[in-house]
Ligand SMILES: O=C(O)COP(=O)(O)O
């Protein structure tokens with residue numbers, strides 16, 4: 058592929074964080090006197106950051122209509138979610154198979170690695186630390202690091218600029234439509250992983266440059282190209 062910079066998504070790509078996100082969401086719902094949801098429902102609400110996850114959980118569906126929720130109610134629920142996730146985060150979160158060794162192989166092969174997640178940045182360092190990845194990524198952005206998040210191309214372009222790489226020298230790697238659209242919007246090649254969270258839809262429908270069913274297949278592709 059002749060790329061210099063690999064920009065990775067986090068949740069659903071490197072780590073399976075939905076068990077913790079679901080527990081924190083249900084802790085929030087229970088605190089607010091609402092009914093919890095099964096993990097498989099909550100899984101389809103992840104991808105657009107914590108606030109959208111909280112909004113979707115409050116209405117119990119993926120589409121949140123304009124005016125359906127009062128801002129104050131969402132502010133409060135989001136704070137309850139943050140308090141829960143701060144304690145829960147890391148308890149059940151695991152790295153997907155071959156991610157740890159794969160990241161290290163890619164780094165050893167000379168690729169520069171960056172992380173762009175829609176997860177609020179305050180939750181990222183603890184998870185990176187838990188997996189020993191705190192020195193792997195040259196640049197790490199969360200969903201609230203800039204004024205816009207994926208699928209907006211801004212965080213990807215920001216990383217390229219900071220690391221002095223053109224979008225054509227970079228590739229966006231992720232599990233959800235937000236990653237593929239952000240990459241396409243940034244005029245980058247995109248590589249998709251099919252095992253993560255994409256609202257229950259096949260990521261190949263977004264026409265990524267290539268798609269893989271496991272992380273080791275992605276690593277092989279990048280090491281051969
Ligand atoms: O927190 C989310 O909604 C998703 O985070 P991600 O961008 O790392 O997949």
Ligand SMILES: [Mg+2]
Pocket residue numbers: 066067068069070104231232233253254
């Ligand atoms: Mg993701």
